[in-house]
Amino acid sequence: MRLRFTRVSERARHYERYLPLAIVVAMIPIGYALTGVAPVLGALIALLGLAGSAMGIYDLFQTNHTLMRNYPLTSRMRYLLEYFRPEIRQYFVEDDHAETPFSREQRAVVYRRAKGIEGVRPFGTLRDVYSDGYEWLNHSMATTHLDDDDFRIRIGGPDCTRPYDSSVVNISGMSYGALSPNAIEALNRAAKKGGFAHTTGEGSISRYHRMGGDLVWQIGSGYFGCRDENGNFSAEKFRLNAADDAVKMVEIKLSQGAKPGHGGILPGPKVTEAISEARGVPEGVACVSPSSHSAFSSPRGLCEFIAELRDLCGGKPVGVKLCVGHPWEWFAMAKAFQQTGIAPDFIVVDGGEGGTGAAPVEFADHKGAPLRDGLMLVHNTLVGLGIRDRIKLIASAKIITAFDICRISALGADGVNMARGFMFAIGCIQAQTCHTGKCPTGITTQDPDRYRALVVPDKAERAARFHAATIHALKEACESSGLRHPDEFTPHHLMIRTGPREVRSAASLYDWIKPGALLEGGSMHPAFAKYWDRAGIEEWGMTRTGA
Structure with a gap:
């Protein structure tokens, strides 16, 4: 039965x-x-x-x-x-502090500041201040009072004849093609209104970038805007574009292989009329950035390319952007800067956690050093070579609040670039559909029916307001720590909880190289001890083999 x-x-x-x-x-x-x-x-x-x-x-x-x-x-x-799982998780399930990739709290901060809404919090912090990894900034009994919050850094080394006084917070590289024309126009108008810079992205200078804002022209491996019919670098086309008064600096984008794509065009690689105009690529053909540059093939070649671009653009600052990969390749680059005497005016250090477009999950999750690790390695190297004072360091990756800026300044940065923070400011809701061309807010799409809904004057005002509010919060953070500029933050200001009963400053938690130490015979820092002597300026690979 x-x-x-x-x-x-x-x-x-x-x-x-x-x-x-x-x-x-x-x-x-x-x-x-x-x-x-x-x-x-x-x-x-x-x-x-x-x-x-x-x-x-x-x-x-x-x-x-x-x-x-x-x-x-x-x-x-x-x-x-x-x-509907992403929306259900984002709006009903995830914790306010779960950064997937940006937390609800981070997004809310941007939205409030962009709209001019008061951002104070009642009843104390929502964070567990006794959990491992909790960070804070020490304050001072001798606070300062700053009359001005227009924090600037002068970018331009000894070989630069037209230095640029840059805001400490600027827009990171986002190409027209990955972003819609209305989004690009709104960001550039915001840069003009707020007095900060707008990096073009590797897609070059489009008609939508020419709204009066200061530009940092990014040159990627596709040489868009300065390429010949075969895709090689064209000095004459570069000279013509770089002569634009709006172009304040030039940025050579390295590490393209760390985040493969189609020249910053989403969702597909086909070139439209406006993109063709900006990039110098015929309409309707594939628009792909090679994984490496053809204008140089060695660290010494990079230095020569920097010198060539600086001469062609009339002495404007020329820098590089990289996500740190093999340490010996970065060491080779830094040695070339020191030995040839030709160094970039600035270096933008991107983190592996960054990215505004789309990449294979293996690359997005496991390629490239995270920002803090990459930044500290670059900072330590330049200090150890005695050339840190001639090169400004800009940090870029998941930076949203004034605390993020203070923290990364304490670890070696002179300024920051934001991409997704400004995307939130103009309406991004983190729908994570950037790669589909069906962005619900009209930001990452080339569909006119979608991006026409993005009202340029309103979004430009919001982005400018977000920048101003962030700078004001940065001013208050400096005052409370007894400082006069964000570049005065040091590793001693940043405290990190490493256990239930242990707190250490970043100065004692991390290894820091003394000025000129690498010129005096190396360093006990693990990365330098293992790889420094194996890096040469004539090639990217290690010059010796061994354990």
Whole structure:
């Protein structure tokens, strides 16, 4: 009897897969029968039954999805919930501090500041201040009072004849093609209004970048805006674009292989008329950035390219942007700066956690050094070579608040670039559909029906207001620590909890190289001890092998 009952139960469970289909099929005669009593209700039930039956029968006989064939209709509910899972998680499930990739609290800070809404918090912090990794800045009993919050840094080494007084907070590189024309125009108008710089991204200078804001022209491996018909660097085209008064600095983008893509065009690589105009690539053809530069092939070659660009642009600052990879390659680059006497005026250090577009999950999650590690390695190297004072360091990756700026300044940065913070300011809701071309806010799309809804004057005002509010918060952070400029933050100001009963400053937690130490015979810092002597300026690879 028990065995028979078990078999019956198993058979029932087997057929209950089709219960939703049976229900919708039954709705057809039920609805038809009800039409005599309640015509509207009966017709509605019958129509729903017909639609559901057609869908369920299709599921039974299609051969592409096993789950839908085994569970007609029921499986569709699973796909529906999966489709809305990111929104459900973001709005109803995730913690306010869960950075996936940006927390709700981070986004809310940007939204409030962009809208001019008071950003104070009642009743104290929501963070667990006794958890491992909690960080804070020490304050001072001797606070300062600053009359001006227009924090500037002068970028331009001894070989630069036209230095640029840059804001400490600027817009990071986001190409037209990855961002919509309205988004680019709004950001550039904001840069003009707020007196800060707008990096073009490797897609070069488009018509939407020419709204009066200061520009940092980014040169990637595709040489967009300064390429010949074969995709090689064209000195004459570079000279013409660099002569624009709006171009204040030039940035050579390295490490393209760390984040592969299609020249910053999303979702596809086809070139439209406006993109063609900016990049110098024929309409309708593939627009791909090679994984490495063709204008140079060694650290010494990079230095020569820097010197060439500085001469072609009339002495404006020329820098490089990189995400730190093999340490010996960075060491080779730094040695070339020191030995040739040709150094960039600034270095933008990107973190592996950055990125405004899209990349394979393996690259997004596991390629490139995170910002703090990369920045400290670059800072230490330049200090050890005695050339840190001639090169400004700009940090770029998941920087949102004034605390983020103070923290990264304490670890060696002179200024910061923000990409996604400014995207939030003009309306990004972190829908994470950037790669589809179907951005709901019209920011990362080339679909006119979507980006026309992005009202340029309003978004420009919001982005400028976000920058001003962030700078004001930075001013207050400096005053409370007894400082007059963010560049006065040191590792001694930043405290980090490393255990339930242990707190250490960044000065004691991390290894810091003394000025000129690398010129005096190396360093005990692990990375330098292992790789420094193996880096040469004539090639990127290690010059010796060994453990």
